[in-house]
Amino acid sequence: MSRKVTIALDAMGGDRGPEAVVPAALATLEKDDSASLVLVGLPEILEKAKRQAKDSYGNRLRFKSASEAVAMDESPASALKKKKDSSLRVAIELVKNGEADACVSAGNTGALMATARYVLKTLPGIDRPAIISAVPGIAGPTYMLDLGANVGCTSQHLLQFALMGSVVAGDMLETSRPRVGLLNIGQEDMKGNEVVREAGELLERSGLNYVGFVEGDGIFHADVDVVVSDGFVGNVALKTMEGVARMISSILKEEFHKNVLRGVQGLIAKSALEGIRERLDPRRYNGASLVGLNGVVLKSHGSADEFAFETAVKTAIVEARKGVPVQIGKLIENQPKECIPA
Amino acid sequence: MSRKVTIALDAMGGDRGPEAVVPAALATLEKDDSASLVLVGLPEILEKAKRQAKDSYGNRLRFKSASEAVAMDESPASALKKKKDSSLRVAIELVKNGEADACVSAGNTGALMATARYVLKTLPGIDRPAIISAVPGIAGPTYMLDLGANVGCTSQHLLQFALMGSVVAGDMLETSRPRVGLLNIGQEDMKGNEVVREAGELLERSGLNYVGFVEGDGIFHADVDVVVSDGFVGNVALKTMEGVARMISSILKEEFHKNVLRGVQGLIAKSALEGIRERLDPRRYNGASLVGLNGVVLKSHGSADEFAFETAVKTAIVEARKGVPVQIGKLIENQPKECIPA
Numbered sequence: 259m260s261r262k263v264t265i266a267l268d269a270m271g272g273d274r275g276p277e278a279v280v281p282a283a284l285a286t287l288e289k290d291d292s293a294s295l296v297l298v299g300l301p302e303i304l305e306k307a308k309r310q311a312k313d314s315y316g317n318r319l320r321f322k323s324a325s326e327a328v329a330m331d332e333s334p335a336s337a338l339k340k341k342k343d344s345s346l347r348v349a350i351e352l353v354k355n356g357e358a359d360a361c362v363s364a365g366n367t368g369a370l371m372a373t374a375r376y377v378l379k380t381l382p383g384i385d386r387p388a389i390i391s392a393v394p395g396i397a398g399p400t401y402m403l404d405l406g407a408n409v410g411c412t413s414q415h416l417l418q419f420a421l422m423g424s425v426v427a428g429d430m431l432e433t434s435r436p437r438v439g440l441l442n443i444g445q446e447d448m449k450g451n452e453v454v455r456e457a458g459e460l461l462e463r464s465g466l467n468y469v470g471f472v473e474g475d476g477i478f479h480a481d482v483d484v485v486v487s488d489g490f491v492g493n494v495a496l497k498t499m500e501g502v503a504r505m506i507s508s509i510l511k512e513e514f515h516k517n518v519l520r521g522v523q524g525l526i527a528k529s530a531l532e533g534i535r536e537r538l539d540p541r542r543y544n545g546a547s548l549v550g551l552n553g554v555v556l557k558s559h560g561s562a563d564e565f566a567f568e569t570a571v572k573t574a575i576v577e578a579r580k581g582v583p584v585q586i587g588k589l590i591e592n593q594p595k596e597c598i599p600a
Numbered sequence: 601m602s603r604k605v606t607i608a609l610d611a612m613g614g615d616r617g618p619e620a621v622v623p624a625a626l627a628t629l630e631k632d633d634s635a636s637l638v639l640v641g642l643p644e645i646l647e648k649a650k651r652q653a654k655d656s657y658g659n660r661l662r663f664k665s666a667s668e669a670v671a672m673d674e675s676p677a678s679a680l681k682k683k684k685d686s687s688l689r690v691a692i693e694l695v696k697n698g699e700a701d702a703c704v705s706a707g708n709t710g711a712l713m714a715t716a717r718y719v720l721k722t723l724p725g726i727d728r729p730a731i732i733s734a735v736p737g738i739a740g741p742t743y744m745l746d747l748g749a750n751v752g753c754t755s756q757h758l759l760q761f762a763l764m765g766s767v768v769a770g771d772m773l774e775t776s777r778p779r780v781g782l783l784n785i786g787q788e789d790m791k792g793n794e795v796v797r798e799a800g801e802l803l804e805r806s807g808l809n810y811v812g813f814v815e816g817d818g819i820f821h822a823d824v825d826v827v828v829s830d831g832f833v834g835n836v837a838l839k840t841m842e843g844v845a846r847m848i849s850s851i852l853k854e855e856f857h858k859n860v861l862r863g864v865q866g867l868i869a870k871s872a873l874e875g876i877r878e879r880l881d882p883r884r885y886n887g888a889s890l891v892g893l894n895g896v897v898l899k900s901h902g903s904a905d906e907f908a909f910e911t912a913v914k915t916a917i918v919e920a921r922k923g924v925p926v927q928i929g930k931l932i933e934n935q936p937k938e939c940i941p942a
Contacts, residue, residue, distance in 0.1 A: 409792065410793055443748050443836065450832065451751045451832055473839045474838065474839025474840035474841075474842070474843055475839045475842045475843030475846065476839075476843070477840060477843055478846070489785070490785055490833065491832065491836050493785040493815075494815075494837050495816065497817045498816035498819060498840045498841055498844075500816070501816055501818070501820045501821075502840075502841050503844060503848065504817065504820070506848050506876075508738060509879055509880065510876060514869075514872050523868050526868050530869075531855075533855040533858070534852060534855050537851055537855075538851065
């Protein structure tokens with residue numbers, strides 16, 4: 259049996275709030291016997307969730323009320339200062355005081371990062387927590403970070419991202435030596451900017467399985483598991499991917515609806531088209547980890563539905579079971595002195 | 601009738617060299633009566649091309665021999681210093697001395713940029729030439745720059761890119777006020793890095809049709825014609841697009857070849873699948889302009905075939921007809937003083 263873990267879920271976050279979170283919670287409890295969940299939300303929301311759960315999960319489903327919710331467009335500073343009893347904050351506090359092994363929220367990214375950083379603190383040797391997520395690749399997922407938490411990174415920061423990414427990818431892909439690449443604009447040593455070139459030198463000495471520079475198209479190739487970049491570049495790459503995928507899927511739809519004949523062709527090719535849709539379904543990749551903190555915090559996409567939110571919960575469960583923060587702490591400790599900030 | 605223009609073609613550049621360039625040249629002459637071409641290459645290559653052309657185009661097809669070719673992996677410095685009679689250089693010299701209105705090469709990007717900059721010089725008010733290309737969007741092409749010539753740009757550089765991009769997009773899309781966006785990691789004013797925020801302020805005062813920040817997925821939306829970024833970010837975004845498109849097309853292939861039934865479905869859906877392939881065909885977008893120089897220089901993808909190279913030649917013809925460099929010069933002259941470097 260898998261190690262028992264408890265995950266706190268912010269029931270109020272995201273565009274759909276409890277409409278997505280509660281069914282995702284029940285589905286998780288149904289499928290994973292060793293997972294317990296704590297739903298955090300406004301009392302009336304929890305009451306309704308209790309009725310939906312019908313006492314089916316005993317002690318594996320608990321409830322923790324919070325008196326307020328962080329708005330999706332609220333500033334991180336305002337959420338941090340003024341909403342001390344928000345569902346987002348209470349979920350993180352549960353991780354802090356050991357009542358939960360991880361938390362998941364589909365709420366405001368900035369507020370989640372600011373609150374998690376304030377409550378949980380960053381790990382020793384980590385300057386800045388980062389955002390990491392799986393993205394689809396030709397032969398399986400690739401893990402990318404940073405996806406937007408940090409702009410203007412130094413080579414030291416990129417090294418720290420690489421260390422954290424290596425732990426996450428290793429745990430999620432169940433591989434001991436994930437291959438780490440640095441996002442750059444050419445594969446030759448002289449290309450790109452100075453920060454990336456310096457980070458390449460640090461990575462050569464890091465003990466990680468560093469495979470060198472990777473260009474934008476290399477993210478999807480089978481020869482790399484972790485792609486490291488500054489948060490500005492990583493965020494642009496991530497959003498660009500989403501944009502291209504959406505454009506292609508709208509072109510697919512258009513071409514199969516051009517006229518009656520095309521519609522019939524589409525019906526006939528339905529299983530293949532569904533296969534394609536499924537393989538590219540962003541919901542299967544939902545859930546970005548805020549890494550570098552003393553605790554596991556997962557950010558679900560704000561637009562996540564029940565299925566997508568469940569994916570994020572699954573990632574939280576794996577990261578909690580594997581103890582990602584402890585592993586990152588150990589990896590940092592074993593780094594050569596010159597690679598780690600004082 | 602369209603204005604007569606003469607385009608110099610580097611017959612030696614690219615992975616296929618004259619195999620792609622010569623047929624593309626003949627196809628261009630066939631379709632565009634007001635275009636003349638000068639093929640630049642080694643004497644034996646030109647001899648063969650002459651035989652292929654069979655005197656069909658009279659004075660519209662001329663030949664200029666060069667004694668050497670720049671290798672695809674040659675360093676820009678070496679090409680510039682040691683290959684003064686290369687086909688790439690001779691094609692650019694033809695633009696310099698007025699014998700051609702533009703040149704096109706599928707050769708080494710670094711060598712092309714270094715040589716073009718050295719021979720043609722940058723326009724007054726432009727610090728750094730940039731690379732611009734059309735990328736497919738939902739409602740038509742979007743023009744992106746810089747695609748990799750410049751890393752570590754200042755807000756001034758981004759403004760200059762915006763001015764140049766506006767001219768190119770205006771000419772290519774035949775619109776007088778192309779909408780210009782700045783690539784950023786959030787649409788709110790406070791998001792992103794300082795250089796981009798400062799560039800946004802400069803753009804507000806520039807007189808361009810500035811529409812604000814655009815995220816990675818916004819590149820493909822219908823509400824922007826030009827997307828401006830640092831060359832590092834732009835190159836990563838471009839390569840990421842290429843990677844996603846290639847991945848999706850390989851998934852399409854896989855799904856329609858999974859078994860015999862799927863193969864039959866693929867045959868039935870053939871016209872739709874071909875429609876999709878055609879709309880996403882990167883060859884339809886081949887050809888990046890090196891803008892900011894005293895002359896029109898087009899870079900074709902190294903792997904371009906005849907059809908792709910012809911697309912690049914078409915772009916060169918339009919830019920030459922419209923006089924892109926002169927237009928950029930005028931736009932720069934009319935900028936407020938604080939927007940332009942001394």
